[in-house]
Amino acid sequence: MITPRAISACLLLAALALGTLSDALHERAPVILGGYRVLAADFHVHSFPLSGSNLAPWDIVMEARRQGLDAIALTGHDNVWEGRAGRWFSSRFGGPLVLVGEEIHAPGHHVIAVGIHRTISWRLSAAAAIDEVHAQGGIAIAAHPLAGSWPAFAAAMGKLDGTEVVQPTALESEENTAQLRQFYERARAAAIGSSDYHGAGPLGVCRTYVFSRSATEQGILEALRAGRTVVFDRGRIVGDPALIRLAQQDGRLAEPPTPPPGQGLLAALSRTCGLLGLAGIVFFGFRASANGAVPQTGQHSRHSHSARSRGGRGGHAEKTVIEPPSP
Amino acid sequence: MNELLKAHSPEAWVLLRPRAAWPRLAGFAAEGGRWLAWRRPLLFAFVLGCIVSLMTSGRVTLRLAGPATIYWTFVPLCEVASLAAVGARSRRKVPISRAIDLFFMGHGVWFLWLIGFAAVWAFCPAPHAFAWLSKPWVRYGPVFAAIAWSGYIDFWFFRSVFARTRAGAACALLAQRLICWSGALALFLAPSAWTVLASRLGL
Incomplete structure (x- = not known):
């Protein structure tokens, strides 16, 4: 007889097999527009375990390749070790360009520091933190600058190199979108699209197209300082007007795919089998008792001390008797 | 059907009728x-790994599910440690290994929530x-319902398997939650939470 457990196990195995088979890497040809190398980048990515994300830095690097990203900034919450670990992995085993960064996680505001090498204290004001970022040769991006953080950024508006104009916060509501757009127009800094990746949704769901002179860290930082970025946001395009025209005429740049991640029949079968298999295995994975007997309703028994003292030894199936609790 | 469920899915039986199920199981x-x-703890970790893979890439792939299973073993480990701490002085009716097995049998509500969450991101x-998911009733409703129902399930676990009184079971439940969730x-979240805490306390 085919049991629910066997079916669930088969579904899970099928999901793993199909998912792994469909997990192929698709190399993309470099995009060159107007003499610039256009790099798809995500400048706000967190990793496990200390930044509230699901995956370790090396897993993030491998996933970024599959999501078609040319560059990422690993921005640990008040630490740079995640970026260093990711950069080491990428330099050793290949992958997108990894920039060392930090999300300076102050209570009233968050600043993304990209291209730094030392942790910057969260206790600094936004302006002082940005000065420290620049002293280290990096660039500073206002992270999800909703209205609540505007007072903290008031003294730093002229110092910002970039501001997040689209990220998951904006996807949550039009009000958030409007606030991020207002801040961008006041800051006059480079338009940035980031995923603020913590594990929900794909890496690079919002991304920045950087028009860089070279596919290097310094090239990216120089392009960001010069404001040479374009960001797609649900049919709207934000960024340098000249570069937007260039991108529209060319037509190769586009928003990340809006259908579910993992396109294709194999991926769809994998997630379907996976979800059904998981539901089955968690509810039918193990039987109630060693011999498959059904605990009968109304059955009463007495507690046995000797039975308890024999408990826990390997392979020793024991009968422990128990009184139902009194109401 | 009821008897088949009891025999083949103790998790479903505990999920639906914990008060009746625990003493008999x-x-x-x-x-x-x-x-x-x-x-069961390993199964829990494996489910978490698959969930991470589904949420990230929309498929179950060894490249993501494998490492994530390893990373997320800290969750069942915290649970086992908290159960051992709470159960150290209890008049347990079963050996500790069986107690752990039974405790994780009560995780059906969390599995349902996780699988539902993964399904949203996958499809x-x-x-x-x-x-x-930004709508408050969608974001918080299911998780608060899961917290409440799993609390009820675990309350009757401590009553039946650890032979606690009502007050004792409630204390054991609170202690287990405090130890496990804090860890x-x-x-x-430590680095992020620390900055908020430190700034509020003026440290």
Whole structure:
């Protein structure tokens, strides 16, 4: 007889097999527009375990390749070790360009520091933190600058190199979108699209197209300082007007795919089998008792001390008797 | 159907009728020896790994599910540690390995929540998923319902398997939650939470 457990196990195995088979890497040809190398980048990515994300830095690097990203900034919450670990992995085993960064996680505001090498204290004001970022040769991006953080950024508006104009916060509501757009127009800094990746949704769901002179860290930082970025946001395009025209005429740049991640029949079968298999295995994975007997309703028994003292030894199936609790 | 469910899915039986299920499940033998203490925690970690893979890439791939299973073993480890701490002085009716096995049998509600959450990310386009999950009743309703129902399930676990009185079971439940969730959240959110805490306390 085919049991629910066997079916669930088969579904899970099928999901793993199909998912792994469909997990192929698709190399993309470099995009060159107007003499610039256009790099798809995500400048706000967190990793496990200390930044509230699901995956370790090396897993993030491998996933970024599959999501078609040319560059990422690993921005640990008040630490740079995640970026260093990711950069080491990428330099050793290949992958997108990894920039060392930090999300300076102050209570009233968050600043993304990209291209730094030392942790910057969260206790600094936004302006002082940005000065420290620049002293280290990096660039500073206002992270999800909703209205609540505007007072903290008031003294730093002229110092910002970039501001997040689209990220998951904006996807949550039009009000958030409007606030991020207002801040961008006041800051006059480079338009940035980031995923603020913590594990929900794909890496690079919002991304920045950087028009860089070279596919290097310094090239990216120089392009960001010069404001040479374009960001797609649900049919709207934000960024340098000249570069937007260039991108529209060319037509190769586009928003990340809006259908579910993992396109294709194999991926769809994998997630379907996976979800059904998981539901089955968690509810039918193990039987109630060693011999498959059904605990009968109304059955009463007495507690046995000797039975308890024999408990826990390997392979020793024991009968422990128990009184139902009194109401 | 009811009898088939009891025999083949103790998790479903505990999920639907914990007060009736726990005393009878605890009274039955389970094979496995030391493996008994680890099979369900490991399954929990594996489910978490698959969930991470589904949420990130929309498929179950070894590249993501494997490492994520290893990383997220800290969650069942925190649970086992908290259960051992709470159960150290209890008049347990079963050996500790069986107690762990039974405790994880009560995780059906969390599995349902996790699988539902993963299904949203696996099948909905990300912009729609973000917009939909930002609604308070969608974001918080299911998780608070899961917290409440799992609390009820575990309350009757401590009553039946650990032979506690009502007050004792409530204390055990609170202690277990405090130990387990503090440990897990400390690892996961410590740096972020520290800045908020430190600034509020003026440290």
